Amino acid sequence: xxxxxxxxxxxxxxxxxxxxxxxxxxxxxxxxxxxxxxxxxxxxxxxxxxxxxxxxxxxxxxxxxxxxxxxxxxxxxxxxxxxxxxxxxxxxxxxxxxxxxxxxxxxxxxxxxxxxxxxxxxxxxxxxxxxxxxxxxxxxxxxxxxxxxxxxxxxxxxxxxxxxxxxxxxxxxxxxxxxxxxxxxxxxxxxxxxxxxxxxxxxxxxxxxxxx
Amino acid sequence: xxxxxxxxxxxxxxxxxxxxxxxxxxxxxxxxxxxxxxxxxxxxxxxxxxxxxxxxxxxxxxxxxxxxxxxxxxxxxxxxxxxxxxxxxxxxxxxxxxxxxxxxxxxxxxxxxxxxxxxxxxxxxxxxxxxxxxxxxxxxxxxxxxxxxxxxxxxxxxxxxxxxxxxxxxxxxxxxxxxxxxxxxxxxxxxxxxxxxxxxxxxxxxxxxxxx
Amino acid sequence: xxxxxxxxxxxxxxxxxxxxxxxxxxxxxxxxxxxxxxxxxxxxxxxxxxxxxxxxxxxxxxxxxxxxxxxxxxxxxxxxxxxxxxxxxxxxxxxxxxxxxxxxxxxxxxxxxxxxxxxxxxxxxxxxxxxxxxxxxxxxxxxxxxxxxxxxxxxxxxxxxxxxxxxxxxxxxxxxxxxxxxxxxxxxxxxxxxxxxxxxxxxxxxxxxxxx
Amino acid sequence: xxxxxxxxxxxxxxxxxxxxxxxxxxxxxxxxxxxxxxxxxxxxxxxxxxxxxxxxxxxxxxxxxxxxxxxxxxxxxxxxxxxxxxxxxxxxxxxxxxxxxxxxxxxxxxxxxxxxxxxxxxxxxxxxxxxxxxxxxxxxxxxxxxxxxxxxxxxxxxxxxxxxxxxxxxxxxxxxxxxxxxxxxxxxxxxxxxxxxxxxxxxxxxxxxxxx
DNA sequence: CATGAATGAGCGTTCATTCAT
DNA sequence: GATGAATGAACGCTCATTCAT
Numbered sequence: 001x002x003x004x005x006x007x008x009x010x011x012x013x014x015x016x017x018x019x020x021x022x023x024x025x026x027x028x029x030x031x032x033x034x035x036x037x038x039x040x041x042x043x044x045x046x047x048x049x050x051x052x053x054x055x056x057x058x059x060x061x062x063x064x065x066x067x068x069x070x071x072x073x074x075x076x077x078x079x080x081x082x083x084x085x086x087x088x089x090x091x092x093x094x095x096x097x098x099x100x101x102x103x104x105x106x107x108x109x110x111x112x113x114x115x116x117x118x119x120x121x122x123x124x125x126x127x128x129x130x131x132x133x134x135x136x137x138x139x140x141x142x143x144x145x146x147x148x149x150x151x152x153x154x155x156x157x158x159x160x161x162x163x164x165x166x167x168x169x170x171x172x173x174x175x176x177x178x179x180x181x182x183x184x185x186x187x188x189x190x191x192x193x194x195x196x197x198x199x200x201x202x203x204x205x206x207x208x209x210x211x212x
Numbered sequence: 213x214x215x216x217x218x219x220x221x222x223x224x225x226x227x228x229x230x231x232x233x234x235x236x237x238x239x240x241x242x243x244x245x246x247x248x249x250x251x252x253x254x255x256x257x258x259x260x261x262x263x264x265x266x267x268x269x270x271x272x273x274x275x276x277x278x279x280x281x282x283x284x285x286x287x288x289x290x291x292x293x294x295x296x297x298x299x300x301x302x303x304x305x306x307x308x309x310x311x312x313x314x315x316x317x318x319x320x321x322x323x324x325x326x327x328x329x330x331x332x333x334x335x336x337x338x339x340x341x342x343x344x345x346x347x348x349x350x351x352x353x354x355x356x357x358x359x360x361x362x363x364x365x366x367x368x369x370x371x372x373x374x375x376x377x378x379x380x381x382x383x384x385x386x387x388x389x390x391x392x393x394x395x396x397x398x399x400x401x402x403x404x405x406x407x408x409x410x411x412x413x414x415x416x417x418x419x420x421x422x423x424x
Numbered sequence: 425x426x427x428x429x430x431x432x433x434x435x436x437x438x439x440x441x442x443x444x445x446x447x448x449x450x451x452x453x454x455x456x457x458x459x460x461x462x463x464x465x466x467x468x469x470x471x472x473x474x475x476x477x478x479x480x481x482x483x484x485x486x487x488x489x490x491x492x493x494x495x496x497x498x499x500x501x502x503x504x505x506x507x508x509x510x511x512x513x514x515x516x517x518x519x520x521x522x523x524x525x526x527x528x529x530x531x532x533x534x535x536x537x538x539x540x541x542x543x544x545x546x547x548x549x550x551x552x553x554x555x556x557x558x559x560x561x562x563x564x565x566x567x568x569x570x571x572x573x574x575x576x577x578x579x580x581x582x583x584x585x586x587x588x589x590x591x592x593x594x595x596x597x598x599x600x601x602x603x604x605x606x607x608x609x610x611x612x613x614x615x616x617x618x619x620x621x622x623x624x625x626x627x628x629x630x631x632x633x634x635x636x
Numbered sequence: 637x638x639x640x641x642x643x644x645x646x647x648x649x650x651x652x653x654x655x656x657x658x659x660x661x662x663x664x665x666x667x668x669x670x671x672x673x674x675x676x677x678x679x680x681x682x683x684x685x686x687x688x689x690x691x692x693x694x695x696x697x698x699x700x701x702x703x704x705x706x707x708x709x710x711x712x713x714x715x716x717x718x719x720x721x722x723x724x725x726x727x728x729x730x731x732x733x734x735x736x737x738x739x740x741x742x743x744x745x746x747x748x749x750x751x752x753x754x755x756x757x758x759x760x761x762x763x764x765x766x767x768x769x770x771x772x773x774x775x776x777x778x779x780x781x782x783x784x785x786x787x788x789x790x791x792x793x794x795x796x797x798x799x800x801x802x803x804x805x806x807x808x809x810x811x812x813x814x815x816x817x818x819x820x821x822x823x824x825x826x827x828x829x830x831x832x833x834x835x836x837x838x839x840x841x842x843x844x845x846x847x848x
Numbered sequence: 849c850a851t852g853a854a855t856g857a858g859c860g861t862t863c864a865t866t867c868a869t
Numbered sequence: 870g871a872t873g874a875a876t877g878a879a880c881g882c883t884c885a886t887t888c889a890t
Contacts, residue, residue, distance in 0.1 A: 117329030169380035179331040204416020541753030554819040592805035603755040628840030
């Protein structure tokens with residue numbers, strides 16, 4: 001990459017991404033409907049009109065945000081699973097923690113929160129999200145469980161269903177953080193919560209587990 | 213008295229509940245902000261003005277809905293736990309299934325969905341909901357786990373945390389139904405899902421569980 | 425009048441007057457538009473529907489109020505002027521103080537305030553009020569001035585115009601009380617104000633002004 | 637630049653004043669509550685939404701109107717009094733006529749009418765108006781009377797009270813014009829009315845009354 | 849007579865979207 | 870490319886009026 005590109009030029013190319021970032025932040029914080037385009041524009045350092053240079057509508061902006069933020073995350077996860085060497089248990093832990101880090105570092109995942117809030121109003125977006133994020137995410141975790149079953153680490157099971165049990169508490173925990181952060185006493189780090197959750201899932205509740 | 217039901221025939225006593233029902237249905241489907249009072253009124257079979265005879269504002273309507281629908285559900289659960297005789301495992305299953313039935317038969321629980329969507333905008337409601345529903349629900353499930361630990365059925369654990377792991381997938385599953393119902397192939401009944409989930413939680417994933 | 429009339433019966437007959445009283449109180453305090461029929465009804469001790477038994481509309485209620493409250497006051501004044509024996513100066517003082525007492529004791533006059541506020545919207549009412557109250561009130565005071573001119577107490581002048589100068593400050597003073605009562609320090613009684621005003625005016629009117 | 641005036645051609649700078657002008661016209665004619673923002677907008681040649689670009693609310697619009705129209709008028713009057721050379725009588729006449737001209741040429745003063753109508757509902761505005769307009773106006777006229785007393789033109793008196801007697805008829809006369817213009821035969825110009833009023837008052841004020 | 853539940857038109861306010869500059 | 874003034878449809882809420890009881 002040559003450095004003849006002036007800061008101005010780089011800025012021009014960066015605009016859409018800056019707007020998407022701003023939109024994601026606000027969509028996640030306030031929900032889709034409650035986010036005003038004026039605020040998105042201000043946070044992105046432009047004016048409202050500029051947003052319409054790059055996106056046809058508020059809805060289209062949301063659509064783009066999903067595509068550009070979540071899909072790459074899943075692709076990364078898939079490639080890690082494909083190339084991972086080690087036990088399924090380790091992989092499961094690694095994958096989960098990596099996901100959680102992403103969730104914490106930026107808003108990415110909480111698009112799920114936005115989808116839960118406003119998904120109904122936008123069936124096309126919901127369809128896309130369900131296909132490209134929800135199902136794909138489940139398959140990703142299921143594939144790890146499959147490895148574990150194949151290796152004898154895990155009991156045989158419906159791994160797609162089990163994946164949902166793995167994902168749900170973590171997802172809900174993060175959505176929770178957005179909605180009730182002020183009220184949770186929270187002497188517990190997200191890492192603690194995830195560790196506890198993983199151990200519970202891996203071990204089960206029973207004092208004397210049966211083989212079934 | 214003939215059944216020529218006019219708008220005058222209905223009783224003042226029935227109206228608030230009818231309006232709350234309509235509101236819950238729409239709040240759950242579309243979220244708080246996206247629900248228009250006109251629609252609530254139409255679904256309740258009245259006009260917009262009538263809603264304001266019984267509720268001071270849209271927000272107050274939502275507040276009333278929470279109070280009248282969710283709190284009684286929790287009280288019922290609490291009394292069942294208090295009076296239950298049998299193993300903690302059975303109690304856990306019974307309680308969960310009873311909850312799920314309520315969820316299915318009506319929209320009640322999915323107030324949680326509404327809180328996740330719009331809770332940020334209405335801190336007072338969020339605070340009330342967190343206190344009276346979220347925490348209380350957790351404590352309810354934790355108390356069952358405590359019984360099991362005391363009886364030796366379950367391993368010692370942080371039962372409040374474990375309660376969250378029990379609740380989350382079921383909750384998320386039902387919220388999911390609202391957001392992505394159209395896209396889930398769903399050859400699986402809610403009952404199936406809950407059974408699978410409970411078994412998984414009770415047994416854990418591991419092929420050879422450790423005592424830890 | 426027989427006394428077989430029960431309290432109930434008297435009450436029935438009194439209803440319209442009670443409603444008018446309530447309406448006047450509130451119209452004067454808040455203006456016509458800002459007064460809700462619900463409030464009028466409550467103050468009159470009836471329900472909103474009852475108001476419509478006696479008056480066709482809010483506007484009609486206002487109309488009736490004017491007729492029943494102000495016109496009698498003017499008739500009283502006219503008869504006092506007709507029968508008064510004594511100097512025009514004394515008559516002027518007596519008439520003015522009597523008017524002010526009425527103003528203070530109840531809201532009567534401040535219908536003028538309501539007319540000033542809302543008169544434009546209701547040309548018919550304004551026409552009636554102007555004819556039956558404004559002009560007639562001016563003529564009443566002018567007739568007193570005429571007496572004084574005839575008797576040589578006052579200088580010759582356009583008495584109709586002079587009447588306006590007499591009336592205006594007193595009227596405005598009372599309207600003022602409604603609008604700015606909270607802000608006027610008011611170490612002065614209404615009586616003081618009127619006395620001061622009359623003395624000033626009489627000094628201007630007198631044929632042979634005194635040094636006082 | 638052609639004169640194809642489009643909605644885009646107008647300048648941001650001119651808009652607020654145009655809207656204030658329209659608002660004053662309608663507030664004065666109809667009162668604050670009875671004036672619809674749609675009408676204000678239409679009279680200003682814009683749409684309702686545009687009003688909200690410049691003013692936060694209807695109330696704020698009224699507040700701005702007071703600040704921008706009446707306060708400068710008073711400041712002008714105060715500076716004229718300060719710099720005037722001549723008799724207090726002349727000053728009083730000049731000041732009054734100048735005020736009346738302002739009243740006639742535009743709606744300015746009749747903000748008083750609006751305050752009388754709707755002041756009760758908006759205590760903050762009433763407080764501001766009373767402080768900055770009513771009291772200040774009284775003080776302005778009183779200061780002229782003080783000059784006259786000092787110079788021996790006028791008898792000693794409570795000049796603040798006397799100021800109210802000077803102001804009231806003129807104010808009421810103009811408020812009257814708005815409410816009953818249609819019904820007053822009015823073969824008399826405002827100038828005539830003011831002259832008559834001033835002469836009458838001056839006769840009452842003078843230290844050495846003339847026969848005129 | 850009296851009630852009060854119900855109506856529905858109307859207003860203040862918001863905000864996604866447009867477009868002349 | 871970028872701006873921001875302007876739009877207008879939409880929504881929450883109010884209240885005079887109606888009418889079955």
